[in-house]
Amino acid sequence: IALPEVASTINKQMFGKIDHWIKIIGPTNVPRKAVNIEAMEDNFFELEGTRIEIMPKIMGDLRYNTVVWVPSIKLLYGSDVLFNESHPFTCEITADERKQWLKDVEMLEKLGAEIVIPGHQKPGMPFDSSCFTYMKKYLAATEEELANTSTTGEFFLNMALRFQGSNLIFLSNEMNAAVFKGGRDWEWRDDEN
The missing domain is CATH 3.60.15.10 (Ribonuclease Z/Hydroxyacylglutathione hydrolase-like)
Incomplete structure (x- = not known):
């Protein structure tokens, strides 16, 4: 779960960030597929x-x-x-x-x-x-x-x-x-x- 705007940012940035970090920390230390982030209604x-x-x-x-x-x-x-x-x-x-x-x-x-x-x-x-x-x-x-x-x-x-x-x-x-x-x-x- 995440706040709505956070869920949106994660979904947009996830694979761009993974492509960058995989070069630094290796392929075994990053997720291999997107996770479905549910938007929270409250804080x-x-x-x-x-x-x-x-x-x-x-x-x-x-x-x-x-x-x-x-x-x-x-x-x-x-x-x-x-x-x-x-x-x-x-x-x-x-x-x-x-x-x-x-x-x-x-x-x-x-x-x-x-x-x-x-x-x-x-x-x-x-x-x-x-x-x-x-x-x-x-x-x-x-x-x-x-x-x-x-x-x-x-x-x-x-x-x-x-x-x-x-x-x-x-x-x-x-x-x-x-x-x-x-x-x-x-x-x-x-x-x-």
């Missing part, structure tokens, strides 16, 4: 008596993401909005959208979740609020390095040095550097309409 559902809330249109590494909040146990699943010790894609959205991403991270932090599951994190990191601090620092650093670097290599190196030990360095950080400073085409906007 919540109940599972065994527990209310699970779906928070739509939260800015993250792609416009937009869906976050899951389970208020009864104060659990937040951050999808591609929250990362922890893991370089996020920041290159698929505009500067204004990155500002909104920061605001949305701050809004999610105010929920007071006790268990926070980022969409991506370095193995061994706790499922706690440390991802909020990481994301706020990373988004600020992205803007600083965009302003202070002029080449792909400079951007890549500076972000790698600022976030030493973070994973996805040769995936997300490389992609960010290539798109921001190297002119690499990476445009998924056509699939959103």
Whole structure:
């Protein structure tokens, strides 16, 4: 199940994304056929008596993401909005959208979740609020390095040095550097309409 607009985006983008990712993670790690996504009528559902809330249109590494909040146990699943010790894609959205991403991270932090599951994190990191601090620092650093670097290599190196030990360095950080400073085409906007 998914919210109607999310179901539509998944159905439009699924195989384009698979074609890209199969080259990176291999053919055994991606779905082989489309899944029928049913549109939800409300922004919540109940599972065994527990209310699970779906928070739509939260800015993250792609416009937009869906976050899951389970208020009864104060659990937040951050999808591609929250990362922890893991370089996020920041290159698929505009500067204004990155500002909104920061605001949305701050809004999610105010929920007071006790268990926070980022969409991506370095193995061994706790499922706690440390991802909020990481994301706020990373988004600020992205803007600083965009302003202070002029080449792909400079951007890549500076972000790698600022976030030493973070994973996805040769995936997300490389992609960010290539798109921001190297002119690499990476445009998924056509699939959103």
